Structure formats: C-alpha cells, structure tokens
Amino acid sequence: MAKKVVIVGGVAAGASAAARLRRLDEDTQIVMVERGEYISFANCGLPYYVGGVIERRESLLIQTPRSMFRRFNIDVRNNSEVEEIIPQNKEVVIRNNLDGNVYNENYDYLVLCPGASPIVPNIPGADQPNVFTVRNVPDSDRIKHYIEMYQPQHAVVIGGGFIGLEMAEMLYELNLRVSIVEAADQLLGSLDPEMAAIVHSYLRSRDFEIHLQAQALSMEGAERVEKITLASGKSIPADLVIMGVGVRPEVGLAAQAGLAIGSTGGIQVDDYLRTSDPSIYAAGDAIQVTDFVTGQATLIPLASPANRQGWLVANNICGRAMKYTGAQGTSIVKIMDLTAAVTGKNEKSLQKLGIPYKSVHGLP
Template identity: 35%
Template sequence: MTQQRLVVIGGDAAGMSAASKVRREDPKREIVVFERSPHTSYSACGMPYFIAGLVDGPEKLVARSPEKFRDKYNIDARTGHEVTELDLGNQRVRVRSLADSSEAWEAYDQLLIATGAEAIFPKLPNSDSDGIFGLSTLASGIRVQQFMDQQLPRRAVVVGGGYIGLEMAEALVRQGLQVALVERGEQVMGTLDPDMGALVSDALREIGVELYLNESLTGYEAANGLVTAVVTDQRTLPADLVIVGLGTRPNSSLAAAAGITLGEKGSIRVNPRMQTSAPNVWAAGDCAESFHLVSRKPFHVALGTVANKQGSVAGINLAGGYATFPGVVGTAVSKICKYEVARTGLMEREINGLGLKYKTATTKSKTRAGYYPGAGWITVKLLAEQGTGRLLGGQIVGQEGAAKRIDVLATALTAGMTVQQIVDLDLSYAPPFSPVWDPVQTAARQLLGSSD
C-alpha cells in the first residue's frame, strides 16, 4: 500500500501543530509543509515586545525552526515556497519557489490549508513608501526593527486602535519615540464597549500617546521614497515611521479561487472536525471559521490559542483519529504599560444584535487587599441575560493582576454559568492576590443587586 502524503499550506501555529500531531500518531506518513516566509512555528504575538527591546532577538520567538522539523521530526518544512493554486480535481497544488521563481505541481492525498490571516493594508497615496509597515509575520517585525536601527526615527504614527496598534504604541514609547495614534472610532479597542474603551484611551494618553479619534486614514506624504507624514480626513501628522494596525482578514483567497465554501468574514467554512467543503481538504487557524459558544453562531477570530487548538484537532483527524473543535467565547487580553485589558463573550452591540434583553454592572475595586503594597485599580464590567441570569460577557481594565481574571469569566461562559453561580464560586483569597471578594465576584454581586 502506498504511503499517504499530507501537504500543509502554512508553517505557523495551526499548520505545524497539525503536522506535529500527525507525525506523533503516524511515524511513516509523508508530510510536506510549504511556508512562504523564512520562519516556522513562531510567536507573532511576541513581535511588539521584540520591537520594544524586551526580547533579546527574533530567534527567541521561534518555537521550532524548519531545520528542527526536518531533522528531528521528519517533517519536510520548505520555507520560501508559496502555494499559488489548488487543483482539487487532481489533488495537487502549484508551488512557486521564491528563490528562483520556479514552479511545480505537488500531489497530495490529504491537504491542510493553514494560511493564516493577512494584515489589512489599504492602497492609498504613497502607501508604498519606505517606513510604512503592516505586522502579520515575524519577517515583517524584523523589517520594522531593522528600519528603526538604520533610520533612527523620532516620530511614529500608529494607524488603528486594536491589539496590534496598542501594543506597538507601547513598544515605540518604550523606545523613546514620540507616538501618535489614529483611530476612526470614538474610542480605541473596538472589541470593548465604549465605556471600557474610554479607560484604555485614557491609559494611552497617560503614557504620552497623542490620540486622534474619529479620524480616518486617507494617505501619506513622502520624500525621496521615505514616509514623512500620515494624512487623515482632518489633519496631517508628521511621521518618520508608520505602523498600520487596521486588523487582519482571513487569508482565504486560495480556497475561494478553488471553489471551497467560505463563511464568516471570508474565513474558510469548516465542520467541527476542521473539514472543508472539498474532499480531503481541511483548514485550521486564522484562515478558518470558528463557532461562538455564547451567540451560538459562526464566528471568526485570529488568535494563536485558537489556531493551535484547531491545528491539533485537524492533526488528530488527519492521522485517522476522531476529534472536534467545540468553539470559542472570544477571550483576548492585551497590555499597555502598567494597564491590562481583557475581554470575553459578547459586547453590548452584539447582544443587541441577537435581540436579547440584558443587564450590566461595572465596578471599580482593587487587585489585592487595599492595605497590601502594590494594590492597583481594576474595573470589571459584566453583562448577563435578564431573567435567566446567564453570563453573556465580561470586560476588564486594570493594573497588575487584573487581566488574567478574565479566565474565570471565560470558564463561566464555556460552562454556561449564571451570575449567581459566579458569586458562589470558591475562589482563592490571600491579601497579596485579591480582596476577600474577588473583583469578578464583586461585579457579579452588584449585577445581582447584592448589598456590601
């Protein structure tokens, strides 16, 4: 019997998680991975901290190199190779070598699409100038650092107030740059409700970031091929360096061109086993659709945690086992200097979109016992369904020790718990870690109308 051949498109979190899982289950399977960048299995989330100087070098962000995959795991990881076409009828992919532009067809018995997400980078006047960067791969982060080392910029503009934008604003402040941030919304962090997003905006101003809200990017100014300014619909901001953090979209064009069904936000539609609409074709990671456990609707999110889990599920199934991906609750966390930001579940506008009646409570308390050194402020917002008391979402903004409390709420959402059940949880207490009533439970008690 001929040994089956697995081809994986994409060598980061989902792709290499799946390939590694298949290898553990099937030592003889032929596994070939095509990755267009120079790196495999790296932490894209770590790029802002590398640029901030908190990580010694980009190699620290690489979990396993292509050489390690080849030599230790017998996975043929071919970096610098881009898949340009899928031929589903003949079960083959067209691959182009970026080194010499040569092309060849590669056959597969099973195909995993793990092409990730791509940075949204609008084509605007002078957008091809040097000094303007989007961040989506480790290679792009390295290019930012090299530009900073060579050009020594003094003024930076970050376009977009999402996770990458905020983390890069902090990184550039740490490196001594004057930083401005342009956001088309009324507050940064559009995954929070406006009242909580306002706290994050205040935190940015506190560290010296100039905020320009309700403004849209219209283009750039440049001289001698270098960016000199960012142009919005209201002003021109001088800039020696620009980070475009307008979010990402699923990199699903290959699948779409081959006729594979797409879903939420253009992600590749998959069933719980990560199978696509095409025979013998699977998808996982930032390019693939998820399922939201609270809204009970298809959902798309680009996070390394989800990508690794989906990749592992795909790998088990590709190896002949059986596994399903249950879904997500939309948990995410970020940091702006001493401030921590976290969210999970649904926001108010999402709940309104579902037609649910809900109630909210927002409390401000301390991360530790108030008398213990180092206690900081923490603001917790909870949203629950009226009548049933079912938790629908939670948001947290605070100082050290605040953000990871979101995991209690993520667990509660996954379990379908009510606000009363959150109050009843036997959470740990000691003055260095929490007040007697944990801030999450304090918010839950207020939501229930409990007295102090």
Template identity: 55%
Template sequence: MGNKVLIVGGVAGGASTAARLRRMDEEAEIIIFEQGPHISFANCGLPYHIGKVIEEREKLLVQTPEAMEARFNVEVRIKNKVVKIDRANQELEVKDLESDETYREDYDYVVLSPGADPIKPPVPGVDGDRIFTLRNIPDTDEIKGYVDQHKPDSAVVVGGGYIGVEMAENLHERGLDVSIVELAPQVLGPLDREMAAQVHNHLRMKGIELYLDNGVAGLADQEDKKKVSLSNGEELTTDLVIMAAGVSPNTELAQKAGLEIGETGGIKVNDYLQTSDPNIYAIGDAIEVTDAVTSNPAYIPLAGPANKQGRIVANNLTGAKEKFPGSQGTAIAKVFDLTVAGTGNNEKQLTEADIDYEVSYINKKNHAGYYPGAVPMTLKILFTPDEGRLLGAQIVGYEGVDKRIDVLATAIRFEKTVFDLQDLDLAYAPPFGSAKDPVNMAGFAAGNILNDKVDVIHWHQIDELADDAILLDVREEVEVKLGQIDGSVNIPLNSLRDRLEELDKSKEVVVYCAVGLRGYIGARILMQHGFENVKNLAGGYKLYSAVQKDEQGIIDDSTTPEGERLTSISNPEEGQQAEEEIEKTTSEL
C-alpha cells in the same frame, strides 16, 4: 485512509498539525509548505522584539525547519508558495520562490493554514516608504532595523487593536512620540466604550496621542518626514507609519479552488474543521469559526484557537472524530501598566446579534488590601436578564486580570450563570486573592440585580435623568473633593439612616459612591424605607468619571498602580483615608 498530508503554511496551526500528526502516525508522509523564510515563529512576540523587551532575535524562532525535521521527521519546504489546489487530481501546484520553478505534489489530504494578511487601507500613498505592516519576522526586521538605524522621533500607528496598541507601547519604549489613529471611537474593539475609556486615559497619561473616530485619508512625503492626512482634515507629521488596521483571512487559494467561503470572509469549515472538500481541512486565521456564545459565524484570528485547531485536525486525520467547539475570542493585552482582557461577547456584539443582556461591574483589588501591593481592577460581566447566563466579560486593571478573565472564560465555556460564580471555590491567601474573589463578587453583584435586590442605572443614562431626579452621593466628604456628578447631594453612607428625611421619597433617587458598593448598600437602605424609585449607579463615580475624562481628553495621573493607591487625591493622607473608607466595605456585597 491515505497518508500523504500536505500542510499549507508552517506557522501556528500548520506546525501544530504536523507535530501532532507525526506523533499519531509514524508512517504518514508530511510536507509543510511555507512561503516565508521561517516556520513556527513567535508571532505574538514581534512588537516586543522591536521594543527590545525580547532582546535576542533568535528567541522569536521557536522552531526551525531543521529542528522540526530532526524531531518530527517532517519535510519542511520554506520559500515555497502553494499557488493552486488541483482538487480533481488531488495535487498542489507549488512555486519554489528561490528558483522560481513550479512543480506539483499529490496528496491524500491538505491542511490549509495560510493565515491572514494585514489590511492596508486603499488610500493615496499607502505603498510609500516608511509605511510598515507587522506580521512576520521580515516585517519585524524592517521596522526594528529602521528604528535602530535612523533613530526616528515619532511614529503614527494606524489602528488601535491589540497589535496597534502593543506597537504604540513598544515604539514609545524606544523613545518615539507615538500617535494612534483609529477609525472607531475607541481602541481595543473587544472592550465596550466605558472600559476602553480607562485605556484611553492611561494611554494619554503615558504620552500617546489618540485620534479616535478618525481614518487615514492619505499619506505623503513632506521633506524628510511623512505627512498623514486624517479623514477629519487634521494632518500629522511623523517619521514612520505602522499600519495595524486589522487583518483579513488569506482565502485566495481556497477561493480559486472553489472551496466555500463563509459570510465573515473566512474559509468555511464544519465542526471537524473540514472545508467543503472533505479531503481539505482548514485552520487558523484563514477560517470562519462559530462564536461559542451566540453560535453565529465569526472571524476571530487568534493564536490560541489556531494551535488547538492544528491538534484537532491531526487527530481527525488519524481516525478521531473531534469537534472544534468554537471560539469565544478570549484575548488579553499589556498596555503599559495596564492589563486589559475580554472574553465572550461585548455589548456591541450582543446588540448586533439581537440578544438581550444585562451588565454589571465590580471594582476590587487583585488581592487582600492589607497585603502590600494590592491594585484594583474594573470587572464587567454581561449576562442574560432572565437566567443570568454569562455572555461575556471584560477587565481593565493591573496584576491579576489574567487570572480572573481565565476563570470567567472557563465559566462561559461551560455555559454557566452569574449564580455559579458566587460559589466558585477559588484559592485564597493574602498575596493572591481575597476570601471573596473578584469573580465571586461579580456573581454577587449580578445576582443582586437579577434577584431584584437593586435596580441599576448605567453611566450613559445619567444625562437622560428627569430634572427632578435626586443624585445621591454617599461617599465621604474627603472623597467628594475628587470630583462629583453635577447636581449631586452628598450624604455619607454611615449618616444615611439618620438623614432620610432630607430626601423626597416620591422622587427617583440615583445613589452612587466610588465604585458601586456603598451605593448598593445605600440603595438597599432607601428601598427598605419607603423609597420606591431607587437606582444604584453601576460602576460608581470612578467608571462614570473615566468616560468624562476621556471625552474631555483630560490627562488623569491616577491611572497607574501607585496613583490608584492614593485615589488621585493631592493630599496623600486624605487619599489614604478615602481609600480605607472604600476598602472597609469591599469584602461584602
């Protein structure tokens, strides 16, 4: 095996490859070519430096060329752009961006880690000034420099993905009025609609204006401001625009070299991360991966897989035969007070892939309710309707969301079912969890559906109910004051057994409570007393009303940890009472 390895791109995947390769092989000749001025910088930290959460710029420079060379005996050529792969001669053509000179470097192996480029919508004015993208340190310097110097009042963020939402938050923290414009009907695409509703409500409450289902039609200067024309005809006036409309894989080099490109637009690689040329590997945001759940091709540009791919390629370059097992797109974001996370496939993806699924929700606190500081999370899982194999999960909440998404990501990676979640032996002490963890509860709730212990109905099916269907609200009277689904009958759960005769057994009955737990108990009571068409509203009134509030643009002050504790009721005592009522049953399913 030859031992001269040229690495194109020195950030996440490229730097990982070089470091691991050197540890495996002291003799290899390793050169990193990076067109930018930095290697291995803190990609995911950039918005937080603009927001001054990460105050020192140097913190972003995780690894410098000098340190990399000293530690790993790797040659790092920054500001050197690889312009061509000459596969026939096994040479790269490289342009030194400082001297403008072009030279050639021969190789035994190439590792392509060129990353991705921000997408700029091709609209008039998109190349004007004060229109920024955020991908690297120079971008960060530009945006932060502009904010520091000009102290702008407002910003429009185009794109509501992870970076868009993080930028909105950080610019808001800098005192700007921020609007998000998003082409889809929702922010954070990995979430499904009803989960995103909770994020929308929180963003609105924090003062972020949302323009959803809306594109940018044009950008122009207007006096000392920028004018942003939306596709629906609205016009926004702002000081600066952040283009965060996603990224596309940087495949220019690969395409010119005739390497195969996948159907999703990323460089095609095999399980060993080899391109169609066995001497050329590719990793990171430039490649197409296999969706670990569906086994379909997917484009999932995330830092975690990129770093792990670098390590695998280094191993394979030194004699191993390691497979990259595919990506499941596990991702997480802080969105002001919220933590939002997803893993595996969502409803949109499963529908597109033509895979049958069922979903269930639980709403449970991050730790024992009696220990101070407990806050709820909404946890959704998606699973096959036959065996209950886990297909995906989404969580919106506060503390403890990261833990549960990682446990669920682990279960999904191992191709486990909702029943496997029931028995997980997770760590419990009052400051950290509950005797039945939210993940166990998710397994219980889904298992009840699959074992026909209960039928569920979903938030979007309420409007399609027959006119004579009974909507049975089993919450306490105090909770009904929080709002109710139109046309509901209220019989608090504890009175239900005594008041069964008030309900018509021949009709469809949809039971609901705050989050779905008492509704389930109510449904079980009815089913066993001769009611033949009983359903429980999955996610309860809380989930249903989150979508309603979102659609109506209602500002909901309760979407904070404090607000959650009082269930948004104006009278704190009643809120407390309602909360305890909810609490009484949350340890059981």
C-alpha cells in the same frame, strides 16, 4: 500503505497539525509548504522584539525547518508557495521562490493553513518605505532596521486594536512620540466603552496622542512619509507609520480550487474542520468559525484557536474524530502598568444582536 499529508502554511495551525500528525502516526509522510523563510514563530512577540523586550531574535523561532525535520521527520519546504490546488487529481502545484522551480505534489489529505494578511488601506502614500505592517519576522526586522538607521522621532499607529497598542507602547518605550489614529469611537473595540475610557485616560496621561473617529486621508512626504493628513483636515507629523487595522483571511487558493467560502470571507469548514472537499481540511486565521456565545459565523484570527484547530485536524485525519465547537475570542494586552483583557462579547455587541445578558460591575 502510509498516507501522505500536505500542509499549506507553517506557522501556528500548520505547525501544530504537523507535530500532532507525527505524534499520532510515525509512518505518515508529512510535507509542510511555507511561503516565507520562517515557520512556527511567535507572532504575538513581534512588537516586543521591535521594542527590545525580547532581545534575541532566535527567541521568536519556536521551531525551524531543520528542527522540525530532526524532531518530527517533517519535510519542510520553506520559501515555497502552493500556487494551485487540483482537487480532482489530489495534487498541488508548488513554486520554489528561490530558484523558480515549479512542480506537482500529490496528497491523500491537504490541510490549508494559509493564515491572514494585514489590511493596508488604500491611502495615498501608504507605499512609502517608512510605512510598515507587523505580521511576520521580516516585518519586525524591517521596523527595527529603520529605527536604528533613521532614528525617527514621531510614530503614527493606524488602528487602535491589540497589535496597534502593543506597537504603540514599544515605540513609546523607544522614546518616540506616538499618535494613534482609530476610525471607531474607542480603542480596543471589543472592550465595553467604560473600560476603553480607562485605557484612553491612561494613554493620554503618558502623552500619547489619541485621534478617535478619525481616518487617514493621505500620507505626504518627498522620499518617505513626513506627515499624515486626517479627514478632519488635521495634520500629524510622522516619520514612522505602523498599519494595525486588522487582517483578512487568505482564501485565494481555496476559492480558486472551488472550495466554499463563508459569509464572513473565511474558508467554510464543518464541525470537523473539513472544507467542502472531504480530502481537504482547513485551520487557523483563514477559516470561518462559530462564535459559541452568539452561534453566528465569525473570524477569530488568534494563535490559540489556530493551534487548537491544527491539533484537531490531525486527530480527524488519523481517525480520532473530534468536533471543533467554536470559540469566543479572548485577548489580553499590557500597556506599561495597565492590563486590559476581554473574552466573549461586550454589552454593545449583545445589544445590537438582541441577546439578553446580565451586567456585573466591580472594583479591584
């Protein structure tokens, strides 16, 4: 008898798991439930769509519900949300967000790929209409529409990580003045300070404002944000605000079902990406993984590990047992003519952990 797999989430890990399952087994019934309108989109390309580097919106969409059905015979239910898992019955409760219809769906295996949600600090004024996150296609649509409609002059990016700097560059290329507000003492915290200093110098030479060890205290304005006041008392003009302070794993559904949540706040899985319920697997930004440099539990919300995990989950469901040995996190960011890349741990984090290391310096 053919097995039935329900996948919660249809972006990186979920789409990868679904496609791999079909390649391994033509008979498995595969149901993919995605709360948003879009599945399998290139979230790493969102800033470049906002900035016009990616000209066609369709270029962001790797697969659509129609193409997933036609190519892989996968039952994609977008604009739908799993509201509850009933593990003892091997059922999920699904709500169609378009018509409100609620129904139960049974499964033999459940794969949780709910991803992560952007962190929005509790700052007065952060709910104004010109404050944006960058996590999905509708987010990028809203930013593009706002820029075209209101032609803002000064953007403030809260958070100096990879997504923050990519958005900062794209807004700069759209002729906005850009200020970056970062709570830490450097941008791109995974870089060594000496490398981050090169990034700081490069950005300042191109008239970016960088505020380090700074926190936004309030966002002020009548109908939309007009300025941001920092904890230092300094005010920054702002008619467009991007929140890029990171993401947190979506674990509400898993926790509600009684699945184990790890020390980092991600869904706890074993070496085969099984949760504490052997019929439920998890993959992607929502799970806790092992950093194979330190051996410690960590979160690595990146597309490449998510795709790999989804692929492995499919193998394990189909009896091709394969362990996930962990990740170390690798990121590359291009800021105009400068490229910065990092993999593994920097000196500061290794010193903090008491892990011996050797340092090699070189010049191009």
